Amino acid sequence: MNIAASNADAADYVAAQQIAAGALPAAGTPWLDASRDKAKVILADVGLPTTRLEDWKYTNTRSITRTKFDPVLRSESWSETAVIEQLKVPELKSHRLVFADGIFVSELSSDADLPRGVRVMSMAQLLQSEPEYLKSALGSALPESPHGFTAMNSSFISDGAFVEIGAEVMLDKPIELLFVSACSGKDRLGLPRNLVLCRSGSSATVVERYLSATKSRSLTNVVTEVVLDDSASLNHYRVVDESADSFHVGGLFVQQDQSSRLDACSVVVGGGLVRNDVLVNLNAPGAAVDLTGLYLGRGRSHIDNHTHVVHHTPDGTSREHYKGILDDRSRAVFHGRITVESGAQQTDSEQSNHNLLLSRDAEVDTKPQLEIYADDVKCAHGVTVGQxxxxxxxxxxxxxxxxxxxxxxxxxxxxxxxxxxxxxxxxxxxxxxxxxxxxxxxxxxx
Amino acid sequence: MLSVTNLDVAVNGGMILNELNLEVQAGEVHAIMGPNGSGKSTFANVLAGHPGYEVTAGSVIYEGQDLLQMDPEERARRGVFLAFQYPVEIPGVSNVYLLKAAVNEIRKHRGESELDAVKFLKLVREKLKLVDMKEEFLHRAINEGFSGGEKKRNEIFQMAMLEPKLAILDETDSGLDIDALKVVAQGVNELRDSSRSIVMVTHYQRLLDYIVPDYVHVLAGGRVVKSGGKELALELEEHGYGWIEGQTAELLETRA
Structure with missing residues (x-):
């Protein structure tokens, strides 16, 4: 049975978590232990997703689950300066944090000269030094019923980036989070967990880039949570450019307060199988989100973007424009869900997904889904697939x-x-x- | 320059051009007129290499070479230019980007080096004046949101930039008001010289008041049924295409 099979797929990771739990950063902190444990129970319960689930109908995880990936939970002293030099964006001046298979590499990072009120650091370090600081925020943006990969990430929380932009701080220089996978050995699993807190009236740019150090098979399972306080604004970029033998499951989960603004741009140019989940909650009037996406498939790559914007309150604005270019035998999935709750009058929402197929064998499954429970809203959507x-x-x-x-x-x-x-x-x-x-x-x- | 002999062209199995013959010498301006559906635009597109048409018989020799064997881009690089009847809008590609690519492809073909930015800009400014267009226009996407007149002016501007040896104007006058027509005509007239040939396809005589042709050919049923000097266009204007169609019918009967 498929359900049983999915539980079996998860069992290895549940077992690995049980062995590792006591040695994870800040283990022994009661709320954190409880939180990891709860996530582990969910993982054991729901298993890893299969095509039987509506949200995974077009993305078969067999290619991931047939391999038993080995979670990387502590530093392995990877420090290939030459690789980092190669992966750098020329001329991009940034505050840069580098992670090898999900673990912070201090020697390769350049987080000096941060202005007052800005914290950019390793999640593991913060967990160890001030776990209580994270108590209310960590996990606060997660979906109510996370899928197995998200639960897995939460059960292992060990390292990643912690970013905090203090109230009224305008940070010009982007914060660049460089996640390098396939650093050491084969079949490694990176589990970065990021938290970005934008305090009221602040403004910043965060760039997440996912790249491969080698061509070895690898899995990146990342969760980024973003909390935008009132009138905060964030430009967020996520670029996935990993090798053809890599797997990438990523989540971007956002809570937005009054008059805050998020501009999030997702670009997928490389990777064997890439699944991105985006969930944005507009929790107070005047919040605005603009999601753009570009995905380029070639070879046999499979790119799946699942986005969900929830308008909980009035006067929210959401824009979403995703475009895909698919060549060879590549395949893409787009599922754009917009929910307008009954109290969310005056919502203004637009969504589009346009796809360009360059080959006869390329394929795309695209599905806009509007759920509107308010009666005074403006919602538009459009989908095209063409040559x-x-x-x-x-x-x-x-x-x-x-x-x-x-x-x-x-x-x-x-x-x-x-x-x-x-x-x-x-x-x-x-x-x-x-x-x-x-x-x-x-x-x-x- | 151009020698078209017994050209037969089909599209989707239907015959559109039928034993068409035309001789164009260097420096000459030829007007091809005819009623709707006579094959005028097909002829223009076939010369430019449009892949949608099938040449089933006949030959087209351009500067001593078999034009029909060449890809559209090779024809362009060798100096054939088609000013489109319906220039396509291409969002995301700016006019200047295409022009630079086109100019350099043609120069490369001739064994010349690429134009540097300064020389290119100088050339662009000079040619923009010719068609009365502003410089900001360069950075707009190709024909995107252009009015009918702007699209046609853009075609003539491109033609001026690329300095073709054989320019084919496909209904360049259609959709133009009289002021735009004058600008376009002036642009074309400036390009007239002893080494450049122009083939103008048009439905109306009006364009020929501004660009005076050396020869006029009347196309009907996919073939040239009457050729003459510029006065032929005036006769057509007076009698209408029915006059020619009547003559053609007689001609065909005589042959049969």
């Missing part, structure tokens, strides 16, 4: 541009509006290069 416009290809060729180049130009143009929204020039340049490098491998003319 390059032959008329446009001919137009460019008739001006002397070669066919491959014309197709590449039009494909880049399709992604242009997502990239245009990125304000940091260095980051924008980096992502444009990611996209155009990927496209230069497109040579067929279908």
């Amino acid at each position: 390059l416009d032959d008329k446009a290809v001919f137009y460019l060729r008739a001006r002397g541009v070669g066919e491959d180049e014309a197709r590449k130009m039009l494909t880049l143009a399709f992604a242009a509006d997502v990239l245009a929204k990125i304000e940091q020039p260095a980051l924008k340049g980096y992502l444009e290069r990611c996209v155009s490098d990927l496209l230069s491998s497109i040579t067929h003319t279908s």
Whole structure:
């Protein structure tokens, strides 16, 4: 039976957690022990998701569950400066924290000269030094019924990034969190757990990047929680560019207070199987969220974006625009759910998902889902799946541009509006290069 | 320059051009007129290499080479330019980006080095004046949100930038008001010289008041049924296409 099988898949991780629990950072802290234990029970109970679950209908986790990944829970003294140099974004000036298989690497990080009121540090260190500081915030943005991977992450909470932007602080320089997977050995499991607290009236940029050090098979299971107090604003970027043999399950869970603003941009350019869950709760009037996404599939990659925006209160604004470019035999899933609760009058919501298929064998399953319980709202959504416009290809060729180049130009143009929204020039340049490098491998003319 | 012999073209199995013949020498301006559905636009598109049309017989020799064997981009690089009847909108690609790519592809083909930014900009500014367009227009996406007149002006601007040897204007006058028509015509006239040939496809005689052709050909049923000087266009204006269609019917009967 599938259900039983999913529990069996989880059993290895439940067992590993039981062995590791006593040695995890700040073990012995009652609320934390209880929290990890509760997550472990959920993991044992719900198991790892299978295609029987509606939310996983199009994403088969067999490729993940057939391997028993080995959780990395403490430092293994990985410090490959050369690798980090290679993975850096040229010209991006940032406060940078580096994590190897989910564990903070102090020697590779540059978190000096942070302004007053800003804390950027290792979650493990904070757990050890001031666990009580995290008590109310850690886990506060998680979904009510997390899936098995999220529960797994919560059961192991060990390291990751802790970011706090103090009230009224305007931080110009981005905070860059660089997560390097497949650092040491094969079949390692990184479990970063991040918490970003934006105090009232603050403003900051956080960039999460996920990259592979080697081509070894690996699994990254990350959870990032974001809490935006009133009038806080955050630009959040998540870039997944791991190797074709990597698996990535990521969650971004957000609580937004009055008049706060989140601009979150997700870019997936590499990875064997990538699943991103986004949950944004607009908890007070005037909160606004803008989600943009770009995913590029090639080879046999599988990219699944599940987003859910919940308008709990009036006068909220949500925008969501995801675009996908799929080549070869790649496959993508988009599920964009918007819930407007009965009290959330005057909600203004827009959602779109556009997909460009460059190959006959590429496939996308896209599903917008609006659940509206209020009667005075503005909600719009649209979905398209298409191919390059032959008329446009001919137009460019008739001006002397070669066919491959014309197709590449039009494909880049399709992604242009997502990239245009990125304000940091260095980051924008980096992502444009990611996209155009990927496209230069497109040579067929279908 | 261009020699079209007994050209037959089909699309989706239907015959559109039927034994079409045309000779164009360097420096000449030819107008091709005809009623709707006579095959004018098909002919223009076939010359540019549109993949939607199938050439079933005949030949097109351009500067001594078989044009039909060339990809559209190669034709463009060798100096063939089609000003589209319906220029396509391409969001996300700016005018200047395409122009730079196009100019450099053509230069590369000729064995010339790429234009540096300063020279390119100088050239762009000079040609923008020709069609009375502002510089900010360069940074807009290709034809996106352009009015009909702006689209046609953009085609002529591109033509001026690329300096083709054989320019084909497909209904460049359609959808233009008289002021825009004058601007476009002036742009084309500036480009007239002894080494450049122009083939204008048009439904109306009006355009020919501003760009005076050396020859006029009337297309009906996919073939040239009458050729003459510029005065032929005036005759057509007076009698309408019915006059030609009547003559064609007689012609076909005589042949049979």
